[in-house]
Amino acid sequence: MRKPVAKNRQIDFIFPVMIFFAFTMSALIVILFAAQVYQHTVEDAAMNYNANTSLAYIREKVHQHDNGRIGITDFNGCQAIVMKEELADETYATYIYASDGTLRELFIKDGTKDNFSPSSGQAILDVQEFSVVNERDRVLFFTCTDDDGLTASARVGVYAGKIITED
Numbered sequence: 001m002r003k004p005v006a007k008n009r010q011i012d013f014i015f016p017v018m019i020f021f022a023f024t025m026s027a028l029i030v031i032l033f034a035a036q037v038y039q040h041t042v043e044d045a046a047m048n049y050n051a052n053t054s055l056a057y058i059r060e061k062v063h064q065h066d067n068g069r070i071g072i073t074d075f076n077g078c079q080a081i082v083m084k085e086e087l088a089d090e091t092y093a094t095y096i097y098a099s100d101g102t103l104r105e106l107f108i109k110d111g112t113k114d115n116f117s118p119s120s121g122q123a124i125l126d127v128q129e130f131s132v133v134n135e136r137d138r139v140l141f142f143t144c145t146d147d148d149g150l151t152a153s154a155r156v157g158v159y160a161g162k163i164i165t166e167d
Helices: 011-064
Strands: 070-075 078-087 090-099 102-109 122-126 129-136 139-145 151-157 163-165
Touching: 011 078, 011 090, 011 102, 011 122, 011 139, 011 151, 070 090, 070 129, 078 129, 090 129
Parallel strands: 070 163
Antiparallel strands: 070 078, 078 090, 090 102, 102 122, 129 139, 139 151
């Protein structure tokens, strides 16, 4: 019989080390890829926040005031949407417009808009531009551009009546 000869085999040490190294590199690549995907997702969400949130806010306001008294007007040099409502036998108007890089909302007694400046409104969100167009008989088309230059748009239907025109 032959006696087992004890040889110093380097492969017995190198093979497990190579397997460990391959596993470590694979895990590192997966972690770096996942971090990059997460970073892009966070950046996209932040870029979409102001433009899309401002349009969602405007859509909700239009739906709240959908009583046939919604219109597009000029508010001291700013294009605005106006929504009128009756409260305690008085007519009040809510104006939504962009001024000084901010989407603003102003709730005042109807007919007194000349007494207020565009900076009088409550700041909602930062936007570069805001525009609204009466696209069809009962459809308003809104466009908002945020500080990063991202533009979002939306159409809102007015169901209770036609779009009014305020002079």
